[in-house]
Amino acid sequence: MSETQQITKLGMPKWGLSMTEGTVVQWLIEEGTELQSGDEVVEVESEKINNAVESPAAGVLRRQVAQEGDVVPVGGLLGVIADASVPDPEIDAFVEEFQSTFVPEEAEAAAGPEPQTVEVGGRSIQYLAMGEGDPPLVLIHGFGGDINIWVFNQEALSADRAVYALDLPGHGGSSKDVGEGDLGSFASVVEGFLDALGIERAHLAGHSLGGAVAGAFALAHPERVASLVLIASAGLGEEINAGYIEGFIAANRRKEMKGVLGLLFANPDLVTRQLVNDVLRFKRLDGVDEALRTIADKVFPGGKQAGGLDLPALDVPILAIWGREDRIVPASHAGRLTERARIELLDDTGHMPQMEAAGAVNRLISGFLADAES
Amino acid sequence: MARRITYMQAINEALAQEMERDPSVVIFGEDNAGGAGAPGEDDAWGGVMGVTKGLYPKYPDRVLDTPISESAFIGAAAGAACSGLRPVAELMFVDFMGVCFDQIFNQAAKFRYMFGGKAKTPMVIRTMYGAGIRAASQHSQSLYPIFTHIPGLKVVVPSNPYDAKGLMIASIRDDDPVIFFENKVLYTMEGEVPEEPYTVPLGEAEYVREGDDVTVVAIGRMVGMAEQAAEALADEDIECEIIDPRTTSPLDEETIFESVENTGRLVVVDESNPRCSLAADIAARVAQECFDDLKAAPKMVTAPHTPPPFSPALEDLYVPDPERIAAAVREVAGAGARA
Numbered sequence: 123m124s125e126t127q128q129i130t131k132l133g134m135p136k137w138g139l140s141m142t143e144g145t146v147v148q149w150l151i152e153e154g155t156e157l158q159s160g161d162e163v164v165e166v167e168s169e170k171i172n173n174a175v176e177s178p179a180a181g182v183l184r185r186q187v188a189q190e191g192d193v194v195p196v197g198g199l200l201g202v203i204a205d206a207s208v209p210d211p212e213i214d215a216f217v218e219e220f221q222s223t224f225v226p227e228e229a230e231a232a233a234g235p236e237p238q239t240v241e242v243g244g245r246s247i248q249y250l251a252m253g254e255g256d257p258p259l260v261l262i263h264g265f266g267g268d269i270n271i272w273v274f275n276q277e278a279l280s281a282d283r284a285v286y287a288l289d290l291p292g293h294g295g296s297s298k299d300v301g302e303g304d305l306g307s308f309a310s311v312v313e314g315f316l317d318a319l320g321i322e323r324a325h326l327a328g329h330s331l332g333g334a335v336a337g338a339f340a341l342a343h344p345e346r347v348a349s350l351v352l353i354a355s356a357g358l359g360e361e362i363n364a365g366y367i368e369g370f371i372a373a374n375r376r377k378e379m380k381g382v383l384g385l386l387f388a389n390p391d392l393v394t395r396q397l398v399n400d401v402l403r404f405k406r407l408d409g410v411d412e413a414l415r416t417i418a419d420k421v422f423p424g425g426k427q428a429g430g431l432d433l434p435a436l437d438v439p440i441l442a443i444w445g446r447e448d449r450i451v452p453a454s455h456a457g458r459l460t461e462r463a464r465i466e467l468l469d470d471t472g473h474m475p476q477m478e479a480a481g482a483v484n485r486l487i488s489g490f491l492a493d494a495e496s
Numbered sequence: 497m498a499r500r501i502t503y504m505q506a507i508n509e510a511l512a513q514e515m516e517r518d519p520s521v522v523i524f525g526e527d528n529a530g531g532a533g534a535p536g537e538d539d540a541w542g543g544v545m546g547v548t549k550g551l552y553p554k555y556p557d558r559v560l561d562t563p564i565s566e567s568a569f570i571g572a573a574a575g576a577a578c579s580g581l582r583p584v585a586e587l588m589f590v591d592f593m594g595v596c597f598d599q600i601f602n603q604a605a606k607f608r609y610m611f612g613g614k615a616k617t618p619m620v621i622r623t624m625y626g627a628g629i630r631a632a633s634q635h636s637q638s639l640y641p642i643f644t645h646i647p648g649l650k651v652v653v654p655s656n657p658y659d660a661k662g663l664m665i666a667s668i669r670d671d672d673p674v675i676f677f678e679n680k681v682l683y684t685m686e687g688e689v690p691e692e693p694y695t696v697p698l699g700e701a702e703y704v705r706e707g708d709d710v711t712v713v714a715i716g717r718m719v720g721m722a723e724q725a726a727e728a729l730a731d732e733d734i735e736c737e738i739i740d741p742r743t744t745s746p747l748d749e750e751t752i753f754e755s756v757e758n759t760g761r762l763v764v765v766d767e768s769n770p771r772c773s774l775a776a777d778i779a780a781r782v783a784q785e786c787f788d789d790l791k792a793a794p795k796m797v798t799a800p801h802t803p804p805p806f807s808p809a810l811e812d813l814y815v816p817d818p819e820r821i822a823a824a825v826r827e828v829a830g831a832g833a834r835a
Contacts, residue, residue: 399702403690
């Protein structure tokens with residue numbers, strides 16, 4: 123490094139297409155504290171969800187520029203990280219320089235890439251594409267989810283390769299007709315999706331039911347799967363929280379839905395009113411009730427996973443990520459892949475590690491994909 | 497981003513989608529089909545403001561123009577609803593509703609009750625309300641409190657395009673008579689609206705904005721006014737929690753009470769006249785149910801107790817605006833805790 127010591131900006135992150143600003147909830151680290159790259163520094167609340175912002179660099183947290191309660195535009199200055207040896211006046215000059223020149227992006231420009239649709243087997247499938255580079259990574263959400271569950275991951279992971287997130291039939295912006303609604307039918311949607319986009323071979327990452335879908339596709343077409351990332355995945359055991367599945371289908375009011383969604387996280391406070399509203403808006407679309415009912419009856423009949431996937435037999439690299447406090451699919455199911463997969467269990471994390479421990483999950487996936495490609 | 501359309505387009509789309517889904521849905525009213533005595537014109541106007549435009553060419557047998565007799569066609573709607581159809585009748589301006597109160601209050605609202613629950617009356621009366629378009633006293637009133645007063649009716653007052661579509665679909669599918677209040681100034685308001693059909697349940701309020709200092713309950717067009725006021729107040733460190741009841745009957749009291757339990761302060765913004773208004777009703781319910789939580793007397797921001805004026809200068813003063821709302825919130829926020 124040259125004489126000028128590096129000063130690193132801790133900026134307001136952009137979580138999802140619609141985020142234009144965030145509110146500083148709480149500093150998790152005091153000024154003057156030494157920190158490592160990846161340490162959680164400050165808790166931020168967007169419209170949709172709360173999360174911790176991680177340090178982009180090692181150093182000392184020299185300034186907490188934004189105060190608790192401040193609303194800061196995406197890209198705006200939250201704090202400053204630099205080595206302890208950087209003199210205070212340089213830090214002050216950096217802050218002043220930044221604040222006097224920073225212009226928040228217009229809402230339109232800040233919106234970033236928009237979801238697109240492609241026709242697969244007579245259905246319209248919505249997807250969001252980011253980044254470039256082969257082989258791409260395809261993200262598959264679980265029961266009741268959509269592309270937005272990857273809001274903390276897709277952009278970060280797209281630094282190294284193209285990343286596609288898709289809405290399964292019955293979900294998000296895709297057609298609500300789910301056909302058979304079983305793993306096989308979803309796996310053929312994934313196949314059709316890859317064909318339609320001209321993707322020969324991809325890394326697949328699936329969350330919960332999406333993990334089982336990815337696994338079913340990999341068993342049917344191992345030659346098209348570069349690697350498999352299974353996050354809190356179905357398909358590895360019999361148990362599933364039937365109360366959650368039935369509660370999700372039945373909940374029609376905010377209060378019930380908030381309780382149900384709280385089961386997804388180790389810390390239920392992460393469920394914001396906006397998240398509850400978004401899920402209810404989805405559920406109130408015509409056809410969604412029937413779609414969810416059909417899927418639940420097919421893949422979780424009698425409150426148990428239908429199963430039948432021999433994932434350990436797969437000849438592709440597998441990474442399994444689980445939150446130890448998963449209340450939907452027990453973390454013990456990862457044991458099924460012992461000696462077959464890289465298994466990572468995360469503390470203080472529930473069924474949504476990609477949201478609740480986004481930074482850690484992003485690093486695990488990036489590292490794993492790089493290894494799988496080497 | 498989701499598609500953006502206007503409040504008027506959202507209502508039109510809800511009508512079109514329900515007509516497509518359910519052949520028992522019929523539409524009638526003055527000028528709903530063609531207007532100007534012109535059923536059959538493809539480019540027919542579609543109601544006085546054009547909300548039903550485009551429906552007649554698609555469903556010529558199910559979009560009907562009626563004679564200029566509100567008492568006749570509202571009565572016909574009640575009868576049709578009892579005998580198997582799902583009529584959506586348009587009564588141009590709510591101000592004209594007086595000539596058919598019997599059909600609504602004594603007939604439609606009472607069938608289910610008087611026939612021991614065996615009769616259903618799945619009808620919707622669409623109507624316009626509100627001041628702001630220089631249409632004078634007999635075309636500018638906000639009369640939803642009168643209908644809210646009558647048991648047996650459901651009353652819907654959407655504040656934005658998303659709710660307008662979802663509430664209209666829910667109203668058509670509902671088995672009770674629904675009076676659907678469209679604010680004529682909001683017709684051009686744009687917002688994100690899914691293309692697919694969806695419902696917004698009758699009787700569930702929306703949190704428009706979260707805040708810990710003052711609960712602001714606002715209805716219809718007043719929701720946007722309250723949002724503007726809240727923006728300004730946020731700069732003064734007063735955080736408003738804005739609640740949009742969306743339907744005044746049934747009224748989601750639970751959500752309002754929950755918010756007041758947190759803030760201890762209430763302002764109700766209602767475009768109607770103050771006496772026996774929604775503002776008066778909500779303020780009274782909160783005073784009864786949340787008395788121990790209140791740190792200040794609830795305040796109402798309403799039109800004055802006068803007819804809507806024809807003079808544009810006076811009409812502009814008549815409708816509650818963000819400044820008046822902000823002033824009321826400041827007063828309530830500044831009032832000290834009761835002993």
